[in-house]
Amino acid sequence: MALLLISSVATYSWSSLRVRRSSRIFVIAGIGLLGAALVTNPWITLLVISLVYLAMIPFSIASYGRVKRRRAARA
Numbered sequence: 001m002a003l004l005l006i007s008s009v010a011t012y013s014w015s016s017l018r019v020r021r022s023s024r025i026f027v028i029a030g031i032g033l034l035g036a037a038l039v040t041n042p043w044i045t046l047l048v049i050s051l052v053y054l055a056m057i058p059f060s061i062a063s064y065g066r067v068k069r070r071r072a073a074r075a
Helices: 021-040 042-074
Strands: none
Touching: 021 042
16 A cells, blocks of 8 residues: 555545535535544554545546546647
8 A cells, every 4th residue: 555655656636626615514524424433443444445545546547547638639
């Protein structure tokens, strides 16, 4: 997992997330539940977070490929 954090594999970043105004309360509630899960059962929560991160890698690579093609088409 740590190797992916310093690799050149395309992954989503926090700065690319935009939360709509209508769903902000649900995001805050989800973060609160995540924090509670980390306090009550940290190992299972960290395992789930890691699995979600690994599952998102193919989607982020595909998304970056679309961005790369758009940039190449503009040039």
